[in-house]
Amino acid sequence: MLHCDLVSYIRLDWTVWRRWRIKRTIPPSQIVAMSASSSRPAAELPGRQPLYAQVRERIVQGIEQGEWDAGEALPSEFELADRFGVSQGTVRKGLDSLVGEGVLLRRQGLGTFIAQVDDDWGKAELPGVERALDTSLELLACARGNAGEEAAAALGLRRGMALLTVKRLVRVGGEPFAVIESYVAADRFDGLDARRIKQANCNLRTVWWREFGLRVVSSSPQFRAGVAGREEARLLGVDVDSPLLEVARIAGGLTSAPVEWSVLRCRTDRYVYRV
Amino acid sequence: MLHCDLVSYIRLDWTVWRRWRIKRTIPPSQIVAMSASSSRPAAELPGRQPLYAQVRERIVQGIEQGEWDAGEALPSEFELADRFGVSQGTVRKGLDSLVGEGVLLRRQGLGTFIAQVDDDWGKAELPGVERALDTSLELLACARGNAGEEAAAALGLRRGMALLTVKRLVRVGGEPFAVIESYVAADRFDGLDARRIKQANCNLRTVWWREFGLRVVSSSPQFRAGVAGREEARLLGVDVDSPLLEVARIAGGLTSAPVEWSVLRCRTDRYVYRV
DNA sequence: CAGTGGTCTAGACCACGAC
DNA sequence: TCGTGGTCTAGACCACTGT
The missing domain is CATH 1.10.10.10 (Winged helix-like DNA-binding domain superfamily/Winged helix DNA-binding domain)
Structure with a gap:
Protein backbone atom coordinates (compact mmCIF):
# COMPACT_ATOMS: atom_id res chain seq x y z
CA MET A 1 0.00 0.00 0.00
CA ALA A 115 -11.85 28.46 18.20
CA GLN A 116 -12.20 28.45 21.93
CA VAL A 117 -15.11 30.58 22.99
CA ASP A 118 -14.75 33.34 25.50
CA ASP A 119 -16.79 36.30 26.53
CA ASP A 120 -14.51 38.66 24.66
CA TRP A 121 -15.43 41.97 26.16
CA GLY A 122 -13.10 44.78 25.20
CA LYS A 123 -9.72 45.39 26.71
CA ALA A 124 -8.65 47.72 29.44
CA GLU A 125 -5.61 49.75 28.48
CA LEU A 126 -3.49 52.43 29.98
CA PRO A 127 -4.16 55.66 28.09
CA GLY A 128 -1.83 55.90 25.11
CA VAL A 129 -0.51 52.36 25.54
CA GLU A 130 -1.88 49.72 23.17
CA ARG A 131 -0.94 46.71 25.28
CA ALA A 132 -3.93 44.91 26.80
CA LEU A 133 -3.78 44.21 30.52
CA ASP A 134 -4.57 40.87 32.07
CA THR A 135 -8.05 40.51 33.43
CA SER A 136 -9.87 38.02 35.62
CA LEU A 137 -13.53 37.27 36.23
CA GLU A 138 -15.32 36.67 39.51
CA LEU A 139 -18.90 35.51 39.95
CA LEU A 140 -21.00 37.79 42.14
CA ALA A 141 -24.47 36.37 41.70
CA CYS A 142 -26.62 34.05 39.63
CA ALA A 143 -30.31 34.48 40.29
CA ARG A 144 -33.79 34.31 38.80
CA GLY A 145 -35.74 37.43 38.05
CA ASN A 146 -38.25 38.95 35.71
CA ALA A 147 -37.50 40.60 32.41
CA GLY A 148 -37.12 44.35 32.69
CA GLU A 149 -38.03 46.74 29.91
CA GLU A 150 -34.63 46.88 28.24
CA ALA A 151 -33.67 43.23 28.50
CA ALA A 152 -37.09 42.10 27.30
CA ALA A 153 -36.97 44.32 24.24
CA ALA A 154 -33.46 43.21 23.38
CA LEU A 155 -34.26 39.52 23.66
CA GLY A 156 -37.69 39.77 22.08
CA LEU A 157 -39.47 38.54 25.20
CA ARG A 158 -42.61 39.65 26.90
CA ARG A 159 -42.16 41.73 30.02
CA GLY A 160 -42.36 39.69 33.15
CA MET A 161 -40.95 36.52 31.62
CA ALA A 162 -38.50 34.63 33.77
CA LEU A 163 -34.88 35.61 33.25
CA LEU A 164 -31.63 34.50 34.74
CA THR A 165 -29.34 37.28 35.87
CA VAL A 166 -25.61 36.65 36.12
CA LYS A 167 -23.51 39.30 37.78
CA ARG A 168 -19.75 39.26 37.52
CA LEU A 169 -16.83 41.41 38.55
CA VAL A 170 -13.92 42.10 36.22
CA ARG A 171 -10.54 42.73 37.76
CA VAL A 172 -7.64 44.29 35.91
CA GLY A 173 -4.30 43.70 37.53
CA GLY A 174 -6.16 42.54 40.62
CA GLU A 175 -8.11 45.79 41.04
CA PRO A 176 -11.88 45.95 40.45
CA PHE A 177 -12.54 47.46 37.06
CA ALA A 178 -16.03 46.60 35.88
CA VAL A 179 -19.32 44.91 36.72
CA ILE A 180 -21.05 42.84 34.06
CA GLU A 181 -24.73 42.01 34.24
CA SER A 182 -26.01 39.40 31.82
CA TYR A 183 -29.59 38.34 31.22
CA VAL A 184 -30.82 35.18 29.52
CA ALA A 185 -34.22 33.56 29.19
CA ALA A 186 -34.62 31.09 32.03
CA ASP A 187 -36.46 28.45 30.04
CA ARG A 188 -33.72 28.24 27.48
CA PHE A 189 -30.93 27.73 29.98
CA ASP A 190 -32.61 25.44 32.45
CA GLY A 191 -30.31 24.15 35.13
CA LEU A 192 -27.80 26.95 34.99
CA ASP A 193 -26.23 27.56 38.39
CA ALA A 194 -23.23 29.12 40.03
CA ARG A 195 -21.29 25.86 40.11
CA ARG A 196 -21.40 25.43 36.37
CA ILE A 197 -20.41 29.01 35.77
CA LYS A 198 -17.44 28.76 38.09
CA GLN A 199 -16.35 25.54 36.40
CA ALA A 200 -16.01 27.53 33.19
CA ASN A 201 -13.93 30.23 34.88
CA CYS A 202 -16.99 32.50 34.96
CA ASN A 203 -16.97 32.59 31.20
CA LEU A 204 -20.60 32.52 30.12
CA ARG A 205 -19.96 31.65 26.47
CA THR A 206 -18.01 28.62 27.52
CA VAL A 207 -21.04 27.58 29.53
CA TRP A 208 -23.45 28.13 26.63
CA TRP A 209 -21.17 26.05 24.44
CA ARG A 210 -20.26 23.26 26.84
CA GLU A 211 -23.55 22.85 28.63
CA PHE A 212 -26.07 23.98 26.05
CA GLY A 213 -24.31 23.43 22.73
CA LEU A 214 -24.81 27.02 21.70
CA ARG A 215 -22.13 28.94 19.82
CA VAL A 216 -22.69 32.61 20.44
CA VAL A 217 -21.56 35.75 18.63
CA SER A 218 -22.15 39.34 19.68
CA SER A 219 -23.65 42.31 17.97
CA SER A 220 -21.68 45.53 17.97
CA PRO A 221 -21.92 47.17 21.36
CA GLN A 222 -23.78 50.31 22.36
CA PHE A 223 -22.03 52.89 24.51
CA ARG A 224 -23.37 55.25 27.09
CA ALA A 225 -22.06 57.37 29.93
CA GLY A 226 -23.70 56.63 33.25
CA VAL A 227 -23.09 57.13 36.93
CA ALA A 228 -22.24 54.71 39.70
CA GLY A 229 -25.10 53.52 41.89
CA ARG A 230 -24.56 52.50 45.49
CA GLU A 231 -23.74 48.90 44.73
CA GLU A 232 -21.44 49.62 41.82
CA ALA A 233 -19.63 52.28 43.82
CA ARG A 234 -19.02 49.76 46.59
CA LEU A 235 -17.87 47.00 44.22
CA LEU A 236 -15.60 49.18 42.11
CA GLY A 237 -14.29 51.35 44.91
CA VAL A 238 -15.48 54.65 43.48
CA ASP A 239 -17.77 57.38 44.78
CA VAL A 240 -21.50 57.20 44.23
CA ASP A 241 -22.49 59.23 41.17
CA SER A 242 -19.00 59.18 39.71
CA PRO A 243 -19.12 58.59 35.95
CA LEU A 244 -19.07 55.03 34.61
CA LEU A 245 -18.79 53.82 31.05
CA GLU A 246 -21.67 51.55 30.04
CA VAL A 247 -21.26 49.03 27.24
CA ALA A 248 -24.32 47.02 26.26
CA ARG A 249 -24.72 44.33 23.66
CA ILE A 250 -26.88 41.52 22.44
CA ALA A 251 -25.52 38.06 21.69
CA GLY A 252 -27.09 35.25 19.75
CA GLY A 253 -26.35 32.01 17.95
CA LEU A 254 -24.62 31.91 14.57
CA THR A 255 -27.96 31.52 12.86
CA SER A 256 -30.57 31.83 15.59
CA ALA A 257 -32.17 34.66 17.54
CA PRO A 258 -30.66 36.73 20.38
CA VAL A 259 -30.28 34.86 23.65
CA GLU A 260 -28.21 37.09 25.90
CA TRP A 261 -28.34 40.75 26.86
CA SER A 262 -25.34 42.10 28.75
CA VAL A 263 -24.27 45.40 30.21
CA LEU A 264 -20.75 46.17 31.35
CA ARG A 265 -20.15 49.14 33.64
CA CYS A 266 -16.56 50.16 34.15
CA ARG A 267 -14.58 52.93 35.76
CA THR A 268 -12.34 54.73 33.33
CA ASP A 269 -10.38 56.97 35.64
CA ARG A 270 -7.28 54.80 35.46
CA TYR A 271 -7.77 52.81 32.30
CA VAL A 272 -9.45 53.39 28.97
CA TYR A 273 -11.70 50.88 27.28
CA ARG A 274 -11.20 49.59 23.78
CA VAL A 275 -13.29 47.13 21.79
CA MET B 1 -12.34 46.52 -36.45
CA ALA B 115 -14.90 55.63 -1.89
CA GLN B 116 -15.87 59.07 -0.75
CA VAL B 117 -14.12 59.97 2.46
CA ASP B 118 -15.98 61.15 5.50
CA ASP B 119 -15.22 61.50 9.15
CA ASP B 120 -17.20 58.39 9.98
CA TRP B 121 -17.67 58.75 13.68
CA GLY B 122 -20.14 56.33 15.14
CA LYS B 123 -23.87 56.63 14.94
CA ALA B 124 -26.35 57.99 17.40
CA GLU B 125 -29.27 55.64 17.93
CA LEU B 126 -32.37 55.51 20.02
CA PRO B 127 -31.91 52.77 22.63
CA GLY B 128 -33.04 49.46 21.22
CA VAL B 129 -33.52 50.81 17.70
CA GLU B 130 -30.82 49.99 15.15
CA ARG B 131 -31.64 52.74 12.70
CA ALA B 132 -29.04 55.50 12.53
CA LEU B 133 -30.30 59.05 12.87
CA ASP B 134 -29.31 61.84 10.56
CA THR B 135 -26.54 64.05 11.81
CA SER B 136 -25.06 67.37 10.80
CA LEU B 137 -21.76 69.08 11.54
CA GLU B 138 -21.12 72.69 12.51
CA LEU B 139 -17.74 74.37 12.82
CA LEU B 140 -17.17 76.02 16.18
CA ALA B 141 -13.52 77.02 15.98
CA CYS B 142 -10.31 76.53 14.07
CA ALA B 143 -7.28 77.88 15.90
CA ARG B 144 -3.58 77.46 16.52
CA GLY B 145 -2.31 76.13 19.80
CA ASN B 146 0.42 74.09 21.39
CA ALA B 147 0.47 70.33 21.70
CA GLY B 148 -0.85 69.11 25.03
CA GLU B 149 0.35 65.97 26.73
CA GLU B 150 -2.16 63.58 25.27
CA ALA B 151 -2.26 64.92 21.71
CA ALA B 152 1.52 65.10 21.54
CA ALA B 153 1.93 61.50 22.66
CA ALA B 154 -0.68 60.26 20.23
CA LEU B 155 0.84 62.06 17.27
CA GLY B 156 4.44 61.40 18.25
CA LEU B 157 5.28 65.10 18.59
CA ARG B 158 7.27 67.01 21.13
CA ARG B 159 5.25 68.93 23.68
CA GLY B 160 4.83 72.54 22.76
CA MET B 161 4.86 71.97 19.02
CA ALA B 162 2.35 73.97 17.07
CA LEU B 163 -0.98 72.26 16.57
CA LEU B 164 -4.17 73.22 14.87
CA THR B 165 -7.31 72.63 16.88
CA VAL B 166 -10.61 72.16 15.10
CA LYS B 167 -13.74 72.18 17.21
CA ARG B 168 -17.05 71.03 15.82
CA LEU B 169 -20.58 70.47 17.03
CA VAL B 170 -22.57 67.39 16.03
CA ARG B 171 -26.33 67.73 15.87
CA VAL B 172 -28.68 64.78 15.76
CA GLY B 173 -32.15 65.63 14.54
CA GLY B 174 -31.23 69.29 14.98
CA GLU B 175 -30.41 68.95 18.66
CA PRO B 176 -26.82 69.31 19.93
CA PHE B 177 -25.41 65.85 20.59
CA ALA B 178 -21.63 65.97 20.70
CA VAL B 179 -18.53 68.14 20.53
CA ILE B 180 -15.54 66.94 18.54
CA GLU B 181 -12.05 68.31 19.11
CA SER B 182 -9.43 67.41 16.55
CA TYR B 183 -5.73 68.14 16.66
CA VAL B 184 -3.25 68.06 13.78
CA ALA B 185 0.34 69.21 13.39
CA ALA B 186 0.29 72.76 12.08
CA ASP B 187 3.29 72.39 9.78
CA ARG B 188 1.74 69.48 7.98
CA PHE B 189 -1.52 71.23 7.25
CA ASP B 190 -0.32 74.69 6.43
CA GLY B 191 -3.01 77.01 5.19
CA LEU B 192 -5.91 75.23 6.84
CA ASP B 193 -8.65 77.67 7.76
CA ALA B 194 -12.32 77.84 8.58
CA ARG B 195 -13.33 78.61 5.00
CA ARG B 196 -11.82 75.43 3.63
CA ILE B 197 -13.36 73.34 6.36
CA LYS B 198 -16.79 74.80 5.74
CA GLN B 199 -16.42 74.18 2.01
CA ALA B 200 -16.10 70.48 2.81
CA ASN B 201 -19.22 70.50 5.00
CA CYS B 202 -17.02 70.52 8.11
CA ASN B 203 -15.77 67.08 7.15
CA LEU B 204 -12.09 67.03 8.03
CA ARG B 205 -11.21 63.93 6.04
CA THR B 206 -12.60 65.50 2.94
CA VAL B 207 -10.28 68.43 3.59
CA TRP B 208 -7.24 66.20 4.11
CA TRP B 209 -8.06 64.44 0.89
CA ARG B 210 -9.02 67.38 -1.28
CA GLU B 211 -6.56 69.96 -0.05
CA PHE B 212 -3.65 67.86 1.12
CA GLY B 213 -3.98 64.65 -0.86
CA LEU B 214 -4.04 62.53 2.26
CA ARG B 215 -6.27 59.49 2.55
CA VAL B 216 -6.87 58.84 6.21
CA VAL B 217 -8.01 55.79 8.15
CA SER B 218 -8.71 55.57 11.87
CA SER B 219 -7.47 53.33 14.60
CA SER B 220 -10.04 51.65 16.81
CA PRO B 221 -11.40 54.17 19.28
CA GLN B 222 -10.82 54.37 23.01
CA PHE B 223 -13.76 54.92 25.31
CA ARG B 224 -14.03 56.71 28.59
CA ALA B 225 -16.71 58.16 30.81
CA GLY B 226 -16.19 61.81 31.63
CA VAL B 227 -18.15 64.79 32.87
CA ALA B 228 -19.27 67.95 31.16
CA GLY B 229 -17.15 71.05 31.68
CA ARG B 230 -18.62 74.53 31.56
CA GLU B 231 -18.24 74.97 27.84
CA GLU B 232 -19.50 71.51 26.90
CA ALA B 233 -22.45 71.90 29.21
CA ARG B 234 -23.37 75.16 27.49
CA LEU B 235 -22.93 73.76 23.98
CA LEU B 236 -24.77 70.52 24.58
CA GLY B 237 -27.45 71.91 26.83
CA VAL B 238 -26.70 69.72 29.84
CA ASP B 239 -25.72 70.44 33.42
CA VAL B 240 -22.10 70.94 34.38
CA ASP B 241 -20.64 67.67 35.73
CA SER B 242 -23.29 65.55 34.08
CA PRO B 243 -21.76 62.39 32.57
CA LEU B 244 -20.48 62.49 28.98
CA LEU B 245 -19.19 59.66 26.82
CA GLU B 246 -15.69 60.31 25.49
CA VAL B 247 -14.49 58.60 22.34
CA ALA B 248 -10.88 59.21 21.31
CA ARG B 249 -8.97 57.96 18.32
CA ILE B 250 -5.89 58.42 16.21
CA ALA B 251 -6.04 58.67 12.44
CA GLY B 252 -3.26 58.33 9.91
CA GLY B 253 -2.53 57.72 6.25
CA LEU B 254 -2.90 54.31 4.69
CA THR B 255 0.80 53.73 5.02
CA SER B 256 2.16 56.70 6.92
CA ALA B 257 2.25 57.84 10.53
CA PRO B 258 -0.60 59.26 12.65
CA VAL B 259 -1.63 62.79 11.72
CA GLU B 260 -4.82 63.47 13.63
CA TRP B 261 -5.93 63.03 17.22
CA SER B 262 -9.63 63.48 17.91
CA VAL B 263 -11.91 63.33 20.91
CA LEU B 264 -15.68 63.21 20.70
CA ARG B 265 -17.73 64.03 23.79
CA CYS B 266 -21.41 63.24 23.61
CA ARG B 267 -24.42 63.21 25.86
CA THR B 268 -26.05 59.81 26.05
CA ASP B 269 -29.18 60.58 28.00
CA ARG B 270 -31.42 60.46 24.95
CA TYR B 271 -29.38 58.48 22.46
CA VAL B 272 -26.84 55.69 22.65
CA TYR B 273 -23.62 55.65 20.71
CA ARG B 274 -22.52 52.84 18.41
CA VAL B 275 -19.35 52.45 16.38
C1' DC C 1 8.61 13.59 4.83
C1' DA C 2 3.86 13.64 4.83
C1' DG C 3 -0.02 16.51 5.44
C1' DT C 4 -1.95 20.88 6.18
C1' DG C 5 -2.98 25.74 5.08
C1' DG C 6 -1.57 29.53 1.59
C1' DT C 7 -0.89 31.44 -3.02
C1' DC C 8 -1.39 31.67 -7.92
C1' DT C 9 -2.99 30.82 -12.72
C1' DA C 10 -5.86 30.15 -16.85
C1' DG C 11 -10.05 29.42 -18.25
C1' DA C 12 -15.00 29.18 -17.96
C1' DC C 13 -19.47 31.15 -17.02
C1' DC C 14 -23.04 34.10 -14.41
C1' DA C 15 -25.35 38.55 -12.88
C1' DC C 16 -25.76 43.20 -13.22
C1' DG C 17 -26.15 47.78 -15.36
C1' DA C 18 -25.66 51.29 -18.83
C1' DC C 19 -26.21 52.36 -23.47
C1' DT D 1 -24.82 44.63 -26.54
C1' DC D 2 -20.88 44.63 -23.94
C1' DG D 3 -18.00 45.66 -20.14
C1' DT D 4 -17.83 45.14 -15.39
C1' DG D 5 -17.65 42.61 -10.93
C1' DG D 6 -18.63 37.76 -8.94
C1' DT D 7 -18.10 32.75 -8.71
C1' DC D 8 -15.99 28.40 -9.61
C1' DT D 9 -12.63 24.77 -11.06
C1' DA D 10 -8.44 22.02 -11.78
C1' DG D 11 -3.98 22.07 -11.33
C1' DA D 12 0.45 23.63 -9.75
C1' DC D 13 3.63 24.91 -6.21
C1' DC D 14 5.18 27.12 -1.66
C1' DA D 15 5.53 27.42 3.55
C1' DC D 16 4.96 25.53 7.75
C1' DT D 17 4.64 21.84 11.41
C1' DG D 18 4.88 17.51 13.85
C1' DT D 19 6.99 13.06 13.75
Missing part, protein backbone atom coordinates in the same frame (compact mmCIF):
# COMPACT_ATOMS: atom_id res chain seq x y z
CA LEU A 2 2.67 2.47 1.00
CA HIS A 3 4.81 1.58 -1.98
CA CYS A 4 1.87 1.91 -4.32
CA ASP A 5 1.07 5.31 -2.86
CA LEU A 6 4.61 6.52 -3.37
CA VAL A 7 4.73 5.36 -6.94
CA SER A 8 1.53 7.24 -7.63
CA TYR A 9 2.92 10.28 -5.91
CA ILE A 10 5.82 10.50 -8.31
CA ARG A 11 3.53 10.51 -11.25
CA LEU A 12 0.81 12.77 -9.93
CA ASP A 13 0.73 16.35 -8.88
CA TRP A 14 0.33 17.04 -5.21
CA THR A 15 -3.20 18.31 -5.58
CA VAL A 16 -4.37 15.39 -7.63
CA TRP A 17 -2.68 13.07 -5.23
CA ARG A 18 -4.41 14.54 -2.24
CA ARG A 19 -7.82 14.33 -3.81
CA TRP A 20 -7.17 10.76 -4.74
CA ARG A 21 -6.03 9.82 -1.24
CA ILE A 22 -9.18 11.34 0.23
CA LYS A 23 -11.44 9.54 -2.20
CA ARG A 24 -9.85 6.26 -1.20
CA THR A 25 -9.85 6.99 2.53
CA ILE A 26 -13.29 8.29 3.35
CA PRO A 27 -16.37 6.19 2.80
CA PRO A 28 -18.26 7.18 -0.35
CA SER A 29 -21.48 7.60 1.60
CA GLN A 30 -20.09 10.75 3.15
CA ILE A 31 -19.46 12.32 -0.20
CA VAL A 32 -22.50 14.42 -0.80
CA ALA A 33 -22.45 16.38 -4.00
CA MET A 34 -23.58 19.95 -3.48
CA SER A 35 -23.69 20.89 -7.11
CA ALA A 36 -25.88 19.24 -9.65
CA SER A 37 -23.34 19.32 -12.43
CA SER A 38 -19.64 19.91 -12.34
CA SER A 39 -19.31 22.44 -15.11
CA ARG A 40 -21.95 25.02 -14.27
CA PRO A 41 -22.44 24.76 -10.55
CA ALA A 42 -23.77 27.97 -9.04
CA ALA A 43 -26.68 28.54 -11.37
CA GLU A 44 -28.61 25.36 -10.77
CA LEU A 45 -28.58 25.19 -7.01
CA PRO A 46 -31.75 25.24 -4.96
CA GLY A 47 -30.82 27.83 -2.34
CA ARG A 48 -29.65 30.18 -5.08
CA GLN A 49 -26.71 31.10 -2.92
CA PRO A 50 -23.06 30.99 -3.96
CA LEU A 51 -21.39 27.68 -3.23
CA TYR A 52 -19.00 29.21 -0.72
CA ALA A 53 -21.96 30.56 1.26
CA GLN A 54 -23.44 27.07 1.30
CA VAL A 55 -20.15 25.66 2.50
CA ARG A 56 -20.18 28.19 5.30
CA GLU A 57 -23.72 27.21 6.14
CA ARG A 58 -22.82 23.53 6.33
CA ILE A 59 -19.89 24.22 8.59
CA VAL A 60 -22.02 26.38 10.85
CA GLN A 61 -24.58 23.60 11.05
CA GLY A 62 -21.84 21.16 11.91
CA ILE A 63 -20.63 23.41 14.69
CA GLU A 64 -24.09 24.00 16.10
CA GLN A 65 -24.88 20.30 16.01
CA GLY A 66 -21.76 19.63 18.01
CA GLU A 67 -19.99 17.74 15.26
CA TRP A 68 -16.69 19.16 16.47
CA ASP A 69 -15.68 20.27 19.93
CA ALA A 70 -13.91 23.51 20.77
CA GLY A 71 -10.22 23.25 19.97
CA GLU A 72 -10.78 20.31 17.65
CA ALA A 73 -9.59 20.30 14.04
CA LEU A 74 -11.94 20.36 11.09
CA PRO A 75 -11.29 17.96 8.21
CA SER A 76 -8.74 19.39 5.82
CA GLU A 77 -9.84 21.80 3.12
CA PHE A 78 -9.35 19.14 0.51
CA GLU A 79 -11.43 16.60 2.36
CA LEU A 80 -14.23 19.09 2.89
CA ALA A 81 -14.01 19.99 -0.78
CA ASP A 82 -14.52 16.38 -1.71
CA ARG A 83 -17.25 15.88 0.81
CA PHE A 84 -19.21 18.86 -0.49
CA GLY A 85 -18.37 18.27 -4.12
CA VAL A 86 -16.67 21.62 -4.61
CA SER A 87 -13.07 22.70 -5.08
CA GLN A 88 -10.60 23.56 -2.37
CA GLY A 89 -10.67 27.23 -3.28
CA THR A 90 -14.40 27.37 -2.68
CA VAL A 91 -14.12 25.68 0.69
CA ARG A 92 -11.39 28.11 1.54
CA LYS A 93 -13.55 31.09 0.68
CA GLY A 94 -16.40 29.63 2.70
CA LEU A 95 -14.20 29.23 5.75
CA ASP A 96 -12.68 32.69 5.32
CA SER A 97 -15.68 34.47 6.75
CA LEU A 98 -15.83 32.20 9.79
CA VAL A 99 -12.14 32.74 10.36
CA GLY A 100 -12.77 36.48 10.11
CA GLU A 101 -15.48 36.23 12.74
CA GLY A 102 -13.16 34.36 15.04
CA VAL A 103 -15.20 31.15 14.99
CA LEU A 104 -12.44 29.20 13.29
CA LEU A 105 -8.68 29.38 13.61
CA ARG A 106 -6.29 28.45 10.84
CA ARG A 107 -2.76 27.31 11.59
CA GLN A 108 -0.61 26.74 8.59
CA GLY A 109 0.81 23.26 8.49
CA LEU A 110 -1.60 22.04 11.16
CA GLY A 111 -5.19 22.53 10.17
CA THR A 112 -8.34 24.52 10.81
CA PHE A 113 -9.64 24.50 14.36
CA ILE A 114 -12.80 25.41 16.17
CA LEU B 2 -15.71 45.82 -34.91
CA HIS B 3 -16.34 42.92 -37.25
CA CYS B 4 -12.91 41.48 -36.56
CA ASP B 5 -13.58 41.72 -32.81
CA LEU B 6 -16.86 39.90 -33.13
CA VAL B 7 -15.36 37.10 -35.16
CA SER B 8 -12.71 36.66 -32.53
CA TYR B 9 -15.33 36.73 -29.82
CA ILE B 10 -17.14 33.74 -31.26
CA ARG B 11 -14.01 31.70 -31.19
CA LEU B 12 -12.62 32.79 -27.88
CA ASP B 13 -13.79 32.48 -24.37
CA TRP B 14 -14.91 35.63 -22.63
CA THR B 15 -11.90 35.75 -20.34
CA VAL B 16 -9.39 35.26 -23.11
CA TRP B 17 -11.20 37.81 -25.19
CA ARG B 18 -11.08 40.39 -22.44
CA ARG B 19 -7.38 39.92 -21.86
CA TRP B 20 -6.75 40.20 -25.55
CA ARG B 21 -8.77 43.38 -25.86
CA ILE B 22 -6.83 44.96 -23.02
CA LYS B 23 -3.49 43.99 -24.51
CA ARG B 24 -4.45 45.66 -27.75
CA THR B 25 -5.96 48.73 -26.13
CA ILE B 26 -3.49 49.91 -23.54
CA PRO B 27 0.01 50.99 -24.49
CA PRO B 28 2.61 48.30 -23.79
CA SER B 29 4.74 50.70 -21.80
CA GLN B 30 2.17 50.57 -19.00
CA ILE B 31 2.42 46.86 -18.68
CA VAL B 32 4.86 46.33 -15.86
CA ALA B 33 5.47 42.75 -14.98
CA MET B 34 5.42 42.14 -11.25
CA SER B 35 6.54 38.58 -11.38
CA ALA B 36 9.83 37.42 -12.76
CA SER B 37 8.44 34.30 -14.34
CA SER B 38 4.90 33.27 -15.05
CA SER B 39 4.92 29.78 -13.58
CA ARG B 40 6.40 30.30 -10.14
CA PRO B 41 5.62 33.85 -9.21
CA ALA B 42 5.54 34.37 -5.46
CA ALA B 43 8.81 32.77 -4.57
CA GLU B 44 11.17 34.96 -6.53
CA LEU B 45 9.90 38.40 -5.67
CA PRO B 46 12.02 40.97 -3.94
CA GLY B 47 9.62 42.14 -1.23
CA ARG B 48 8.90 38.55 -0.30
CA GLN B 49 5.24 39.42 0.06
CA PRO B 50 2.35 37.61 -1.59
CA LEU B 51 1.41 39.03 -4.96
CA TYR B 52 -1.99 40.15 -3.75
CA ALA B 53 -0.35 42.17 -0.99
CA GLN B 54 1.84 43.83 -3.60
CA VAL B 55 -1.20 44.60 -5.69
CA ARG B 56 -2.79 46.22 -2.67
CA GLU B 57 0.36 48.20 -2.10
CA ARG B 58 0.39 49.47 -5.65
CA ILE B 59 -3.23 50.54 -5.46
CA VAL B 60 -2.63 52.31 -2.18
CA GLN B 61 0.30 54.15 -3.73
CA GLY B 62 -1.87 55.14 -6.66
CA ILE B 63 -4.50 56.49 -4.31
CA GLU B 64 -2.01 58.41 -2.21
CA GLN B 65 -0.35 59.88 -5.28
CA GLY B 66 -3.71 61.11 -6.44
CA GLU B 67 -3.88 58.89 -9.48
CA TRP B 68 -7.62 58.65 -9.04
CA ASP B 69 -10.03 61.09 -7.45
CA ALA B 70 -12.72 60.24 -4.94
CA GLY B 71 -15.70 58.70 -6.68
CA GLU B 72 -13.66 57.82 -9.73
CA ALA B 73 -13.48 54.29 -11.13
CA LEU B 74 -10.33 52.21 -11.04
CA PRO B 75 -9.31 50.32 -14.17
CA SER B 76 -11.11 47.01 -14.42
CA GLU B 77 -9.77 43.99 -12.60
CA PHE B 78 -8.65 42.49 -15.86
CA GLU B 79 -6.80 45.57 -16.92
CA LEU B 80 -5.08 45.86 -13.56
CA ALA B 81 -4.20 42.19 -13.80
CA ASP B 82 -2.52 42.77 -17.11
CA ARG B 83 -0.81 45.91 -15.94
CA PHE B 84 0.66 44.15 -12.93
CA GLY B 85 1.33 40.90 -14.72
CA VAL B 86 -0.88 38.82 -12.44
CA SER B 87 -4.21 37.10 -12.84
CA GLN B 88 -7.61 38.61 -12.21
CA GLY B 89 -8.12 36.49 -9.12
CA THR B 90 -5.00 37.89 -7.55
CA VAL B 91 -6.01 41.48 -8.27
CA ARG B 92 -9.38 40.67 -6.79
CA LYS B 93 -7.86 39.35 -3.60
CA GLY B 94 -5.64 42.41 -3.39
CA LEU B 95 -8.61 44.75 -3.69
CA ASP B 96 -10.69 42.72 -1.24
CA SER B 97 -8.90 44.11 1.79
CA LEU B 98 -9.28 47.70 0.62
CA VAL B 99 -12.95 47.11 -0.04
CA GLY B 100 -13.22 45.69 3.47
CA GLU B 101 -11.61 48.81 4.89
CA GLY B 102 -14.05 50.98 3.02
CA VAL B 103 -11.41 52.61 0.83
CA LEU B 104 -12.84 51.09 -2.33
CA LEU B 105 -16.39 50.38 -3.41
CA ARG B 106 -17.34 47.62 -5.80
CA ARG B 107 -20.49 47.81 -7.88
CA GLN B 108 -21.26 44.78 -9.95
CA GLY B 109 -21.65 45.63 -13.60
CA LEU B 110 -20.12 49.07 -13.11
CA GLY B 111 -16.64 48.88 -11.70
CA THR B 112 -14.52 49.54 -8.64
CA PHE B 113 -14.58 53.06 -7.26
CA ILE B 114 -12.59 55.15 -4.86
